[in-house]
């Protein structure tokens with residue numbers, strides 16, 4: 001990633017005036033698989049060898065913004081031969097996500113408290129495989145697209161971090177974000193392998209896992225926009 005761009009910095013957990021059950025779990029009970037903003041970058045280039053202790057050929061996927069972790073835990077559980085690293089900013093969903101995966105018996109999941117814009121501080125070029133971005137904050141007010149994760153600059157960085165043959169899935173309830181993102185994607189190096197403005201009325205419906213936010217939007221009758229990109 002280019003260096004002359006906006007790098008949001010998040011607070012350090014250890015400097016919080018008061019710790020809570022989630023921050024204590026992050027640096028205690030789950031510290032072997034949950035990494036705060038200071039410990040997470042130490043794993044750069046070493047997620048397979050040091051965190052999971054597996055061979056370099058093991059696929060390592062990334063989910064950005066796990067929320068309550070329903071997809072994260074389901075994915076870890078249903079793909080035991082792959083690894084998944086989640087990214088989440090907020091303490092409560094972060095712990096919910098990793099707890100759900102660990103309770104489900106998964107040994108292939110880890111999570112980091114890190115801002116998606118700084119993903120390149122966590123992974124080297126060609127370190128990761130598939131990437132999932134499900135219902136990221138849409139930032140719909142006119143001046144806010146600069147905060148969107150699915151944007152030209154962030155896609156460019158993720159592309160470099162992925163291994164050839166990997167996919168990137170993006171789904172959102174926001175048509176505004178989706179149409180804006182399509183233009184960003186056009187300028188990227190990705191190949192579009194599938195796209196729809198109505199995921200639940202598409203051929204991908206059956207293989208789709210309904211996330212927590214997705215369920216809420218479906219109940220409100222909102223169509224889900226989805227795109228799958230490929231790094232050839």
Ligand SMILES: C[S@@+](CC[C@H](N)C(=O)[O-])C[C@H]1O[C@@H](n2cnc3c(N)ncnc32)[C@H](O)[C@@H]1O
Pocket residue numbers: 064065066067068069087088089090093114115116117134135136137211212213214
């Ligand atoms: C709308 S929720 C969607 C959660 C989940 N993917 C789902 O579909 O149910 C977005 C999540 O992304 C997290 N998030 C927002 N911005 C982020 C960022 N820059 N880096 C990492 N996580 C982020 C939020 O804390 C929130 O939990």
